[in-house]
Amino acid sequence: MLFRPVRLEDKAEIERFTRVAGICNCDLAFANMYCWEETYRSAWCVEEGFLLIRFRIDGGRRIGYMQPLGEGDFTHLLPGLEADARAAGQPLRLAGLTPEGAAALRRAYPAFGIRRNRDSEDYVYRADDLRRLEGRRYQPKRNHINRFEAAYDYRYEELTPSLAPECLRLERQWRAAHEARAAELTAEQRAMQRAFDRFEELELRGGALFVDDRLAAFTYGSAIDDATFCIHAEKADIRYEGAYTMINRLFAQHLPPHYTLIDREEDLGLEGLRRSKLSYHPLFLQPKLSAERLTEEQSQLRALWRVCFPEDTQDDIEQFLLSRYDPARCLSARRDGRIAAMLHLVPFGRTVYIYAVATAPDRRRQGLAGGLLREALACARAEGFRFAALIPGSDDLRRWYAEYGFTGACPVCFRTHDGFDFGTGDPARDLAMVLALGDEPFDATELLLSDLPQES
Structure with a gap:
């Protein structure tokens, strides 16, 4: 694959692919590719009848590749793209995927995860x-x-x-x-x-x-x-x-x-711009999904998640793992070389939310989740969080968490920059148990967990 910078004389050749793609994506407008080339270092080539576009994500050092454009299935091109990324010392990252393109990628390469970026739609x-x-x-x-x-x-x-x-x-x-x-x-x-x-x-x-x-x-x-x-x-x-x-x-x-x-x-995640664009009542938002290969740890977490939380969609699981997962805040227990239990610590201001606590069915009643929970609370206290919160999935779990000091059934509302819902999917069931990690008592009647910028 021999990528070359986008130049004015390339317009007809590039548009031979983009204008028949049927995708409402501003990144496929040649004028955008050309005018922003200095920032994104956009480059292109044609391989096996497909247009390939490489660029610098957000104008930084990370390399991304647009969904290949051409007739039929593009997934056979991924080994070549992965080799090109590897030559630059980077993993393969795909952007601008349509839902159909993302589904094809998932079928051909299950090791890749897909995520949505609302800000870029x-x-x-x-x-x-x-x-x-x-x-x-x-x-x-x-x-x-x-x-x-x-x-x-x-x-x-x-x-x-x-x-x-x-x-x-x-x-x-x-x-x-x-x-x-x-x-x-x-x-x-x-x-x-x-x-x-x-x-x-x-x-x-x-x-x-x-x-x-x-x-x-x-x-x-x-x-x-x-x-x-x-x-x-x-x-x-x-x-x-x-x-x-x-x-x-x-x-x-x-x-x-x-x-x-x-x-x-797109609105770039800017609240004022988002309000303005929504006020004109769009016909639709064009999805621009992205994908990258999951690490071995992320793959194991996904597998455990799918077993323990079958009601969660693969999209939701991978959205978390690719945009929210923090290795430093993921606690896990391994048995026989595999992750057998996990939980995630998600910071929201003074409160740490304990999310996706799970144990593999064949490893339950061995104290794994309890050990992780005790470790999580020690970490939260060491970091200076005032409160820990979680939403139990059943009455049995509510009684189990009570043994560790969690109390109450406080309505909780999530407000997140990317729209990710950490709740149950039913606001009426989003009732949190809360544990005070220090001397300050928790006496609120509603718990707001937000990572949005604070208004001055």
Whole structure:
């Protein structure tokens, strides 16, 4: 496999695969690959009739590979991709997998785990919904537009490279108000400059909104395929109330009618951006699953988990193992070279949540889980946690945990950055037993376990 950097002259060859893939993924838009190449070091090759794309995850040192695009099953290409990753001293990591691609990978290579990254999923809308904003659910958007139209003398025009200086000025003004994301936004500025430098060659299309001859907002994007248009950038001067809503609608109205879907890319886990994108009522979120080979320990934990918690889906188990599992906070007991019992310590502020306590059926009543629980509580006290909490799965377990000092049946609510649910799946059954690890008593009537940033 001979990967080479994405260059402008590669557009036709790459799009020969991406435009017929039928996947609403902004990462497959050639303009995105080209404009962000400096950050992600995107590279490509064609192997056995499949397009392979390699990139730097989050612009860092870790290497990832997009789901191979081509006719039929791609899984026979994985040994080659794994060898390429190994040559760089890294494990094979796959990204941008569709649910169908993830299922094929699982069938062919059970040692791989699959996880969802909600922050990277694309918001895909009906183009006509954004053009018309009809119905009660879009009333707030129409109100924004009505106020904008009443307040300002405005005009809309097609975005051309001649407007680049004004757009970049507005982008610098916008960026100055978002200093907390300085590194990310500097990379975005470089990508935007590259887009304007090759606007026509990249077949970009955009719109500009002026108020009293001053640029108030602009947007641009490119086609993913014949029916799907992807918005790559949208900036507005927030001094003009409703400017974002206005540029969004006007651009959708000026898109050719053969575009029936509009992909507005991901929210990056930013709460405000997520609220905004959801407020336009997407038709669907495009899954962009990732996969990597489980370690031997993770594989054994998965096997034990599936035996002891058959109600948990394989997706949920692997989601935990690939995004939440911490070897330093996983306690296990081995017998005959295999993991026979386990538990996980998950920190939530001052409280440590004890999760997925399990013992293999043929190793029960040997004191393994009790030994791990005592070790877990000693570790929690040493780390300075105030409380330990867990949700027993049965009345028998509730009595067993009571022997270690856990008490109560406190309603518990989980709020997690990735939406992972540590509960039973039924909020009415999420009743936690709590143990005070020091002198401070636990007297709350509800337990909130959150890893979301604290609002100031």
